[in-house]
Amino acid sequence: MADRTFHSFGFGESAQGSLEEPDRLRFFDAVHGNGPLLPRGAGVSLAGASFGPGVRALGMRHFNRVLAFDDAAGTVTVESGATLATLFGFLARKGWMIAVQPGYPGVTVGGCIAGNVHGKSQYEEGCFGDWVEELELWHPRHGRLMLSPTRESDLFALTIGGFGLTGVILSARLRLAKLKGRGVALTALPVGDIGEAATVMKEHRGRADFLYTWHDMAWSPRGRGFVFVGKLTAEGPEVPVRASFHRFDQERFTLPVGLMNRWSLSAMNCLYSSSRRSGVRQLSLWNAMFPFAAIPAYFYLYGRRGFLEHQVVIPEAAFATYIPRLRALAGRHRVPFGLAAMKLFRGPQRLLTFSGDGISLAIEAPQSSATRALFADIDLLDVALGCRANILKDARLPAAAVARQYPEHDVFRDRLTAFDPARIFRSSLSLRIGL
Amino acid sequence: MNMVIVGASAGLGRALAEELAALGHRLLLVASDARDLEAVGRDLTLRYGGPVGTLAIDLQNFDADAFRGAVLARLDSVDGLFLVAGFGDEDDCGALPKGRALALTKINFVAPLLIANAFLDHLAARPRAHLVGIGSMAAIRGRSRNMVYGASKRGLEFYFEALRHRLSGAACKVQFYRVGFMATTMFKGRHGPLVAKPEQVAKSIVRRLDGREGAFTLSLPWKLISLVLRLLPYSIFRRLDV
Ligand SMILES: Cc1cc2nc3c(=O)[nH]c(=O)nc-3n(C[C@H](O)[C@H](O)[C@H](O)COP(=O)(O)OP(=O)(O)OC[C@H]3O[C@@H](n4cnc5c(N)ncnc54)[C@H](O)[C@@H]3O)c2cc1C
Ligand SMILES: NC(=O)c1ccc[n+]([C@@H]2O[C@H](COP(=O)([O-])OP(=O)(O)OC[C@H]3O[C@@H](n4cnc5c(N)ncnc54)[C@H](OP(=O)(O)O)[C@@H]3O)[C@@H](O)[C@H]2O)c1
Numbered sequence: 001m002a003d004r005t006f007h008s009f010g011f012g013e014s015a016q017g018s019l020e021e022p023d024r025l026r027f028f029d030a031v032h033g034n035g036p037l038l039p040r041g042a043g044v045s046l047a048g049a050s051f052g053p054g055v056r057a058l059g060m061r062h063f064n065r066v067l068a069f070d071d072a073a074g075t076v077t078v079e080s081g082a083t084l085a086t087l088f089g090f091l092a093r094k095g096w097m098i099a100v101q102p103g104y105p106g107v108t109v110g111g112c113i114a115g116n117v118h119g120k121s122q123y124e125e126g127c128f129g130d131w132v133e134e135l136e137l138w139h140p141r142h143g144r145l146m147l148s149p150t151r152e153s154d155l156f157a158l159t160i161g162g163f164g165l166t167g168v169i170l171s172a173r174l175r176l177a178k179l180k181g182r183g184v185a186l187t188a189l190p191v192g193d194i195g196e197a198a199t200v201m202k203e204h205r206g207r208a209d210f211l212y213t214w215h216d217m218a219w220s221p222r223g224r225g226f227v228f229v230g231k232l233t234a235e236g237p238e239v240p241v242r243a244s245f246h247r248f249d250q251e252r253f254t255l256p257v258g259l260m261n262r263w264s265l266s267a268m269n270c271l272y273s274s275s276r277r278s279g280v281r282q283l284s285l286w287n288a289m290f291p292f293a294a295i296p297a298y299f300y301l302y303g304r305r306g307f308l309e310h311q312v313v314i315p316e317a318a319f320a321t322y323i324p325r326l327r328a329l330a331g332r333h334r335v336p337f338g339l340a341a342m343k344l345f346r347g348p349q350r351l352l353t354f355s356g357d358g359i360s361l362a363i364e365a366p367q368s369s370a371t372r373a374l375f376a377d378i379d380l381l382d383v384a385l386g387c388r389a390n391i392l393k394d395a396r397l398p399a400a401a402v403a404r405q406y407p408e409h410d411v412f413r414d415r416l417t418a419f420d421p422a423r424i425f426r427s428s429l430s431l432r433i434g435l
Numbered sequence: 436m437n438m439v440i441v442g443a444s445a446g447l448g449r450a451l452a453e454e455l456a457a458l459g460h461r462l463l464l465v466a467s468d469a470r471d472l473e474a475v476g477r478d479l480t481l482r483y484g485g486p487v488g489t490l491a492i493d494l495q496n497f498d499a500d501a502f503r504g505a506v507l508a509r510l511d512s513v514d515g516l517f518l519v520a521g522f523g524d525e526d527d528c529g530a531l532p533k534g535r536a537l538a539l540t541k542i543n544f545v546a547p548l549l550i551a552n553a554f555l556d557h558l559a560a561r562p563r564a565h566l567v568g569i570g571s572m573a574a575i576r577g578r579s580r581n582m583v584y585g586a587s588k589r590g591l592e593f594y595f596e597a598l599r600h601r602l603s604g605a606a607c608k609v610q611f612y613r614v615g616f617m618a619t620t621m622f623k624g625r626h627g628p629l630v631a632k633p634e635q636v637a638k639s640i641v642r643r644l645d646g647r648e649g650a651f652t653l654s655l656p657w658k659l660i661s662l663v664l665r666l667l668p669y670s671i672f673r674r675l676d677v
Pocket of ligand 1: 009038039040041042043044045046049050060080081101102103104106107108109110111112114115116117118119120162163164165167168169170292392427
């Protein structure tokens with residue numbers, strides 16, 4: 001067990017704890033004291049979700065084995081430390097894919113379940129948890145438990161999007177989506193501002209496999225950009241069983257001074273907009289699914305101070321009010337946005353899961369006191385307009401904002417405490433949001 | 436080819452199993468916990484297609500002939516035998532209780548020796564075969580740390596030289612690797628410039644399977660360290676905290 005300083009992806013939250021990476025199942029035969037413990041996947045969450053002060057993080061990377069595959073039922077049973085990359089090539093060969101895949105191939109199945117993450121088209125495919133049929137959870141006081149929507153359903157619901165606080169997910173059986181093709185025809189539709197993008201996205205709702213937007217808000221405060229409409233196509237290269245890609249590493253060398261400021265961001269965005277012509281581009285499914293794997297340098301340019309991200313679901317009725325107010329706040333705080341992107345969302349919101357009906361907007365800005373002040377004002381805007389922020393993507397979202405945006409915040413805490421009165425599992429995130 | 440890997444549930448052995456599975460070999464995985472073996476076996480079967488069998492034994496307490504029988508009942512012949520299992524003890528500094536000292540010698544020396552013996556004739560008779568053993572940099576010079584472990588690994592290295600001599604002329608290649616630090620549970624998850632990933636070491640070993648016979652140190656830094664350690668007069672070595 002090694003003591004170390006952990007950082008969230010983007011360096012927004014840090015803590016001193018220890019890391020242990022068990023590699024044999026007998027590890028879970030023992031009780032391991034009274035904690036605090038915490039499961040950890042690839043550790044690339046933007047919030048301090050997989051570490052905490054004085055917490056013994058249990059890295060699950062060795063538990064990455066595919067345990068069963070059922071072609072007739074369209075399911076795969078896999079250990080929680082398996083990454084999307086591990087599953088991608090294997091499933092593609094068999095004509096299947098994981099339905100919900102975040103934009104980085106190194107994230108683990110455990111992280112995706114505990115974060116109940118979304119992919120390129122939440123509107124069509126829902127969240128990761130919607131595809132989990134069954135999972136095995138380990139808790140030192142309760143041992144190994146099988147959970148499903150019909151077996152210990154409350155604990156199952158608490159574990160999906162439960163930020164690792166109910167225990168360690170050992171394995172899960174996932175329902176798969178049929179692979180409709182290995183390639184993606186990605187159409188870029190230029191838009192003059194964010195409002196127009198929302199309208200264009202709605203026009204394509206229900207007719208695209210991928211649907212998201214990108215906006216330049218550094219140079220063009222109105223958010224000139226593109227709506228990307230992706231359709232799977234049969235043609236595309238085969239992905240090897242062992243796909244290689246650039247791994248993000250929080251202990252990597254970082255530039256002491258970030259290079260991302262209003263001017264460099266504007267220049268980069270202008271460069272991107274002008275190089276990115278409208279029209280259709282044919283991409284491999286891998287490249288379309290994991291665009292960030294191709295451009296790690298983008299994140300490195302933020303340097304050691306890093307960046308903060310904030311993602312909200314904005315109800316459609318509030319959208320027209322939200323955007324000008326957000327723009328005004330950004331202008332007042334003089335904070336340049338790096339990335340701004342939107343997706344369509346739908347579905348019931350429960351417990352602390354990031355979902356609901358509306359348009360999700362993610363923004364990213366270099367970390368500074370001005371950015372923190374801006375994001376604090378955005379928290380108030382979110383509450384005022386009935387928006388909900390993504391807890392897993394925001395390294396500073398305070399307890400008060402979570403309590404006001406998530407009606408079941410108390411229900412989550414009470415159920416968690418009832419299951420584990422000693423609260424053995426803790427993280428920087430859980431302490432910050434009052435769990 | 437039919438390959439048996441002893442110590443295949445974790446670390447270097449597991450990495451070797453993946454490399455060999457990727458090349459399409461038929462595998463039999465051996466370690467002490469059937470649950471780990473089952474998971475590794477299922478994963479490799481599903482992802483690489485080839486059949487992967489498992490056999491759980493405790494190297495501290497097993498019968499080599501019964502083991503040979505169990506292996507040959509699962510694979511009708513053995514073309515590769517990888518003796519990878521190893522075990523270290525943090526308190527191996529001179530005052531180790533008898534049981535723990537015995538465990539170290541059994542797992543690191545006696546068990547691989549007995550298994551190699553049990554398969555010697557079988558391997559010698561194969562048209563092409565491989566016998567691979569894993570040693571350690573801890574066996575270069577006797578130190579006040581890893582005393583029993585180092586002695587066992589030195590013993591194993593010696594025995595592998597004897598095996599090479601015994602099998603010269605046969606089509607069975609005998610190779611022995613002195614491994615430096617590897618980022619496995621055995622090394623307690625420590626990191627550093629000299630710490631190799633087990634996957635890298637496994638790749639090198641598999642790449643060299645059809646290469647020269649002998650005892651090898653894999654990386655240049657460890658070759659240099661090994662050379663310096665060997666050349667150092669005892670009067671100086673004695674003072675070093677290595
Ligand atoms: C480049 C990039 C792109 C991204 N794109 C998206 C996106 O499109 N959509 C999206 O929703 N998210 C996205 N994310 C966020 C990411 O998908 C989530 O944060 C995900 O949870 C990270 O997985 P991980 O394996 O790194 O988990 P970690 O960061 O290690 O952990 C995340 C949480 O899961 C818990 N956990 C991990 N393993 C287990 C386990 N075995 N049992 C129980 N709990 C466990 C941890 O305790 C922690 O609370 C992106 C992140 C990056 C860096
Ligand atoms: N890691 C290092 O820094 C390092 C350095 C130099 C040399 N080495 C050598 O490299 C080899 C591989 O080590 P590693 O680091 O990969 O070790 P590891 O991760 O601890 O794996 C050891 C393997 O051996 C098996 N094993 C151990 N004791 C056993 C027993 N009594 N019966 C049956 N199987 C047993 C284990 O399975 P079970 O858990 O089921 O017992 C496991 O599969 C060893 O020979 C070691 O001495 C390692």
